[in-house]
Amino acid sequence: xxxxxxxxxxxxxxxxxxxxxxxxxxxLVTRKNPIHSALFLVLNFLCVAVIxxxxxxxxxxxxQVVVYAGAIAMLIVFVIMLLDLESEVRSRLKIVYSKVxxxxxxxxxxxGILYSVVAKSxxxxxxxxxxxxxxxxxxxxxxxxxxxYLLPFEIISILIVVAIIGAVILSKKRT
Amino acid sequence: MWVxxxxxxxxxxxxxxxxxxxxxxxALTRRNAIVVFMCIELMLNAVNxxxxxxxxxxxxxxxxxxxxxxxAVAAAEAAVGLAIFVMIYRxxxxxxxxxxxxxxx
Numbered sequence: 001x002x003x004x005x006x007x008x009x010x011x012x013x014x015x016x017x018x019x020x021x022x023x024x025x026x027x028l029v030t031r032k033n034p035i036h037s038a039l040f041l042v043l044n045f046l047c048v049a050v051i052x053x054x055x056x057x058x059x060x061x062x063x064q065v066v067v068y069a070g071a072i073a074m075l076i077v078f079v080i081m082l083l084d085l086e087s088e089v090r091s092r093l094k095i096v097y098s099k100v101x102x103x104x105x106x107x108x109x110x111x112g113i114l115y116s117v118v119a120k121s122x123x124x125x126x127x128x129x130x131x132x133x134x135x136x137x138x139x140x141x142x143x144x145x146x147x148x149y150l151l152p153f154e155i156i157s158i159l160i161v162v163a164i165i166g167a168v169i170l171s172k173k174r175t
Numbered sequence: 176m177w178v179x180x181x182x183x184x185x186x187x188x189x190x191x192x193x194x195x196x197x198x199x200x201x202a203l204t205r206r207n208a209i210v211v212f213m214c215i216e217l218m219l220n221a222v223n224x225x226x227x228x229x230x231x232x233x234x235x236x237x238x239x240x241x242x243x244x245x246x247a248v249a250a251a252e253a254a255v256g257l258a259i260f261v262m263i264y265r266x267x268x269x270x271x272x273x274x275x276x277x278x279x280x
Contacts, residue, residue, distance in 0.1 A: 007179040007180065007181050007182075008179050010181065010182055011179065011182060014182050014186070018186075018190045021190070021194065022190075022193060022194070022197075025194055025197045025198070025217055026197060028197075028201065028210075028213060028214070028217065029197055029198075029200060029201035029204075029205070029210075029214065034207055034209050034210055034213075037210050037213055038213060041213050041216065041217065044194075044217065044220070045220065048194075048220055048223075048224055051187070051190075051224065052224075052227055054182070055187070055227050055228060055230075055231045056231055057227050057230070057231065057239050059239065059243075060223070060227055060239055060242050060243065060246075063243065063246060064223075064246070067246050067249075067250055068216070068220065068246065068249070071250065071253075072216065072249065072250060072253045075253055075254070075257055076209065076212070076213060076253070076257065079209065079257045079260060079261060080209055082261065083209075083260070083261070083264050083270065085207065085209075085270070098203075099203070099204040102199075102200065102203030102204055103200050103203070103204065105203075106196050106199040106200045106203060107196065107200075109196060109199065110192060110193065110195075110196035113192040113195070113196070114189060114192055117185055117188040117189055117192060118185060118189075121184075121185075122184060122188075122229055122232060122233060124229070124233045124235075125233075125235075126233055126234050126235070127233060127234045127235030127236065127237070128234065129234050129235055129236045130234050140236060141236065141239055141240065141243070144236050144240055145240060145243070149240050152240075152244060156244055156247045156248070159247070159248065159251050160247060160250065160251050162251075163250075163251035163252075163254045163255050164254060166254075166255045166258070167254040167255055167257075167258040168258075170255070170258035170259060170261075170262050171258045171261050171262065
């Protein structure tokens with residue numbers, strides 16, 4: 001049983017969000033002012049969060065908004081304001097060659113990914129988790145996180161403590 | 176009755192591939208270290224989108240948890256990386272990546 005009206009809205013939301021996120025990421029790469037880049041990064045994160053909602057994973061969408069668009073982007077904006085950057089000057093000829101080669105390799109890489117995506121449908125062992133049927137995504141994620149993935153969770157918490165200590169020690173004034 | 180098909184997984188994967196490539200191009204061509212860092216965050220985000228898409232279409236919860244761990248690592252990386260940028264700016268007055276070459280020999 002399909003829902004034609006729901007599908008139309010899903011297509012509209014997906015196409016709109018994909019378009020906005022692509023435009024935002026292109027502007028991120030091309031703007032000269034790093035503050036503008038940071039704001040387009042936030043826009044891109046929010047669009048991807050909406051796409052996560054389309055994929056029935058509400059938990060990751062909320063975490064995306066809170067952690068990425070909230071914490072990381074705010075940290076980046078603070079550091080940009082702290083550093084008082086001069087605007088990027090136009091690069092010399094030597095750098096332009098490396099840019100052309102880098103862009104060419106990246107586009108080649110894109111074609112590789114596109115071929116591997118389009119040529120075959122994703123194969124793999126199907127699991128038992130059906131996102132459309134589950135109306136408590138956060139509960140399912142929490143259960144898996146604290147039973148099957150308990151050890152990686154603890155290791156991640158240690159990693160974050162190490163990162164906090166490292167950031168404090170690095171940004172401390174030398175006495 | 177004309178039936179609208181649901182969105183195929185390939186479109187999500189193509190979107191994620193294009194976002195990743197834009198991130199790669201930015202990381203290779205920009206000179207400001209903070210913009211390079213933002214492009215790396217964009218690439219991590221695109222990889223997360225691939226994880227979530229495959230998790231939804233292979234009906235498994237593992238991709239969601241991997242995306243969660245990737246986000247935690249990205250947060251740790253942001254804290255340490257930005258602290259390093261502040262330190263470099265304090266000692267060298269610039270964060271252009273082609274002027275920071277003290278590790279080059």
